Amino acid sequence: MTANAYWVEYFEKVCKDGPAWIDYSNERVQLQTFGAVLEVSDSLLDRRVLDIGCGRGALCRLAQVLGAREVTGIDLASDALAGLSARHPDITWRGGDITEPDFRATLGTFDVIYSLESMQYLPVPECFDWIHDLLAPGGRFVAMFPYEHCPIVADTKARFGGKYVPPSLDAIVAWADTKPELGWAVRGLRFQEDQRVAAYATSPWTTSPGWDAPPNRIQLVLQRGKAG
Numbered sequence: 001m002t003a004n005a006y007w008v009e010y011f012e013k014v015c016k017d018g019p020a021w022i023d024y025s026n027e028r029v030q031l032q033t034f035g036a037v038l039e040v041s042d043s044l045l046d047r048r049v050l051d052i053g054c055g056r057g058a059l060c061r062l063a064q065v066l067g068a069r070e071v072t073g074i075d076l077a078s079d080a081l082a083g084l085s086a087r088h089p090d091i092t093w094r095g096g097d098i099t100e101p102d103f104r105a106t107l108g109t110f111d112v113i114y115s116l117e118s119m120q121y122l123p124v125p126e127c128f129d130w131i132h133d134l135l136a137p138g139g140r141f142v143a144m145f146p147y148e149h150c151p152i153v154a155d156t157k158a159r160f161g162g163k164y165v166p167p168s169l170d171a172i173v174a175w176a177d178t179k180p181e182l183g184w185a186v187r188g189l190r191f192q193e194d195q196r197v198a199a200y201a202t203s204p205w206t207t208s209p210g211w212d213a214p215p216n217r218i219q220l221v222l223q224r225g226k227a228g
C-alpha cells in the first residue's frame, strides 16, 4: 500500500468517526492551535482562503465566519468531505491529493493558505514551491506542524513507520532563504507542565530558530511580497 493510500484509509475513518479534534491530544490543544493560527492570519475579510488537509473542516468554517470571500478545503479523505459539502455548501470542499500536479492546477490562487498538522504528510521542501505558486502576490501561508526533533516524533514514527515524516526545519529555512521577496518567521510551541490555563507555551517569533529544548510544534508564517 502506498503512503497516500494508507493515509486515505486512516483519515477517512478519523474524519468520519474520530473525535472532533482529530489527531490533536484533545480539544483544548486544537482550539489553542486555531487561535495561534488566526492571530497571524491578518484580516480574512474578503480574502480567498485555502486549507490544505482540512480534515473535519473546522478552520474553513472559522474563516468563513470571519468574512472570507471564498473558502476552499482540500483533503485526501474525500468521502468524509461529502458530508461537509452537504452541511456547509457555501464552502468549496475538494477531495484530492495536493502532491498531484493535475489536482493543484485546478485550485487557483489564494490570499491565505493554511496547513495545520498536514505538513508531516507532504514532501518538504518541494511542497513549499507548490504553496508559493498557490499564493497570490501579497498572500500569506500559515502552518502548524511537528518537526523532526519534536519530543514525541520518535514514538509516532514507530507507530506509522516511514509514512510519517515530520519535516526538517533547516530544510524549510534553506528554502525560505532562496526567496528574498518572502517575509517569514517561526515560533515554537511547547507543552507546559501545568496545562490548566493553556496547553502550550509559545516562544517569540524568530528567523533564527534554535531552542534550549525542542518544541512540540512549529508555527510558520510566510508572507509573499506584493509584486513577487
Ligand SMILES: C[S@@+](CC[C@H](N)C(=O)[O-])C[C@H]1O[C@@H](n2cnc3c(N)ncnc32)[C@H](O)[C@@H]1O
Pocket (backbone or CB within 6 Å): 007, 008, 011, 015, 021, 022, 023, 052, 053, 054, 055, 056, 074, 075, 076, 077, 096, 097, 098, 099, 115, 116, 117, 118, 121, 122
Ligand atoms: C492530522 S489531520 C489535520 C486536519 C486539520 N487540518 C486539523 O487541524 O484539524 C491531517 C489531514 O491532512 C490530510 N492530508 C494528508 N496528506 C494530504 C495530501 N497529500 N493532500 C491533501 N490532504 C492531505 C489528511 O487526510 C488529514 O485529514
